[in-house]
Structures are given as C-alpha cells and as structure tokens.
Amino acid sequence: MQSTDLLLETIRCEGGKLHHLAYHQKRVDRSRKELFVLTDTLDLASLPKPPDEKLYRCRVRYAKKIESVEYIPYTPKEIRTLKVVPAEIDYHCKFADRSQLERLLRKNPDADDIIIEKAGLITDTTIANIAFFDGRQWITPKKPLLEGTMRAYLIDQKFLREENIPSDLLDRFEKVALMNAMLGFTILNNIKILKS
CATH class of the missing domain: 3.30.470 (D-amino Acid Aminotransferase; Chain A, domain 1)
Structure with missing residues (x-):
C-alpha cells in the first residue's frame, strides 16, 4: 500500500x-x-x-x-489572517497525505491559513470548514473541500445553511468562523482576510 x-x-x-x-x-x-x-x-x-x-x-x-x-x-493554531487563494485541488476524502494543502500554505507565508477558492467559490481553509454570518444566519459553502464532521453536525442541527459563496462577495458578511472536530465552532475575532 x-x-x-x-x-x-x-x-x-x-x-x-x-x-x-x-x-x-x-x-x-x-x-x-x-x-x-x-x-x-x-x-x-x-x-x-x-x-x-x-x-x-x-x-x-x-x-x-x-x-x-x-x-x-491538542493546542489550537492561532489564526489572525486568512488569505483567499485560487486552487484546483481535490481533497474530498480526508487523506493522510496533505502535501497539496501544505504546499499552498507555504506559498502564502503572509497568512496564518488560506481560504481555498475553486471556480470563484469559497470552499474551506487548509485545517477547517468555514462559515460566514450575514446578520441573520451562519452560512457555509455548499461545495466544501471536505465534508467535515462538525459541519455535518451543525447542518443537522439547522445552525448552518449551505450556500454557494462567491469569493468576491465576502465583504457582505459580518463574522467568520472555523469549524472542525477539534475547534468545534470558533468565531474568529479581529480577523483579517487578504485577497491574492
């Protein structure tokens, strides 16, 4: 193998x-x-x-x-800056080999983590699913890079709604949060989102 x-x-x-x-x-x-x-x-x-x-x-x-x-x-990684980076990668299964994701991160040292954009739509960061608050509801990308377990749980709880999120509309959101099995659902305060 x-x-x-x-x-x-x-x-x-x-x-x-x-x-x-x-x-x-x-x-x-x-x-x-x-x-x-x-x-x-x-x-x-x-x-x-x-x-x-x-x-x-x-x-x-x-x-x-x-x-x-x-x-x-476990010690969580501190995230203060995210950067939107276009990339055509496939990570729909949680492979142990994360070299594609790590390579993208290394190419963007000005950010703590990156938001991967595919075909103009937001997917995930390298470590977590992502959600945005529009003033009424938390929204998560309809087509994530990986269907995370915490994301699935929060969708089942009706806490999250799935939608396509174009990268050029990120400014309309009030808050951003990351979620995965370890982080749970963590709202990022004072976060800076950079564009490529």
Missing part, C-alpha cells in the same frame, strides 16, 4: 470520551466504500482508550484496516 492511499480521521477526545463518533464513523464507512469498495465497518467505538481525561486529538490512520491510532495533546 502506498502512503497516498492512507486516510486520516481526527476525533476530539476529552474526558476520556470520543466526541461525535457517529459522524466520524459515517465518513470512514463512506470513504472506504468509495476508495476500496468495502462495505464492512471499522468500528471506531472499539478504539484503544486515551491515556487520561485531558484534551487529545485522536489521530486514526486507516485504509482497508486501521493502521495506527495516536492520542496527541
């Missing part, structure tokens, strides 16, 4: 519990079915227990079977 075949699932672990496990399980099952034509389940509920009750990033590397499980203490 090549390293490019490996997939990654990052699960928030706190208080000795894995959070939103059903959403992670659904994505693992969907990815394995699409990439390997497998319909069995890698039971995430049976993962090894964390070392203690602290906050960890549970990192599961898998393909046809689970290859490794790590519990890594």
Whole structure:
C-alpha cells in the first residue's frame, strides 16, 4: 500500500470520551466504500482508550484496516489572517497525505491559513470548514473541500445553511468562523482576510 492511499480521521477526545463518533464513523464507512469498495465497518467505538481525561486529538490512520491510532495533546493554531487563494485541488476524502494543502500554505507565508477558492467559490481553509454570518444566519459553502464532521453536525442541527459563496462577495458578511472536530465552532475575532 502506498502512503497516498492512507486516510486520516481526527476525533476530539476529552474526558476520556470520543466526541461525535457517529459522524466520524459515517465518513470512514463512506470513504472506504468509495476508495476500496468495502462495505464492512471499522468500528471506531472499539478504539484503544486515551491515556487520561485531558484534551487529545485522536489521530486514526486507516485504509482497508486501521493502521495506527495516536492520542496527541491538542493546542489550537492561532489564526489572525486568512488569505483567499485560487486552487484546483481535490481533497474530498480526508487523506493522510496533505502535501497539496501544505504546499499552498507555504506559498502564502503572509497568512496564518488560506481560504481555498475553486471556480470563484469559497470552499474551506487548509485545517477547517468555514462559515460566514450575514446578520441573520451562519452560512457555509455548499461545495466544501471536505465534508467535515462538525459541519455535518451543525447542518443537522439547522445552525448552518449551505450556500454557494462567491469569493468576491465576502465583504457582505459580518463574522467568520472555523469549524472542525477539534475547534468545534470558533468565531474568529479581529480577523483579517487578504485577497491574492
């Protein structure tokens, strides 16, 4: 197996519990079915227990079977600047190989993270799904780079609405937030958005 075949699932672990496990399980099952034509389940509920009750990033590397499980203490990355960068990349499955995303980030050292724009529409940042507040509701891109588990949960809760978000209309929004399994839903205060 090549390293490019490996997939990654990052699960928030706190208080000795894995959070939103059903959403992670659904994505693992969907990815394995699409990439390997497998319909069995890698039971995430049976993962090894964390070392203690602290906050960890549970990192599961898998393909046809689970290859490794790590519990890594979590410290969020501080984001003060985002930059909109056009790029035609495919990351619809959560591959362990993030070299395309890392390369884009390295090419834009003036920003803490980048917002990837595809065909004039906003998708995601390199580390998270994104949402914008229009004064009434939080809106997330209809076509994200990756369908995240926290994003799916918040759509199910009717907290988020999906819409196409043209990059040239970002100025109409009042607030911006990032979301992923580890961040939850985090509103970015005093954020600066740069254009390419």
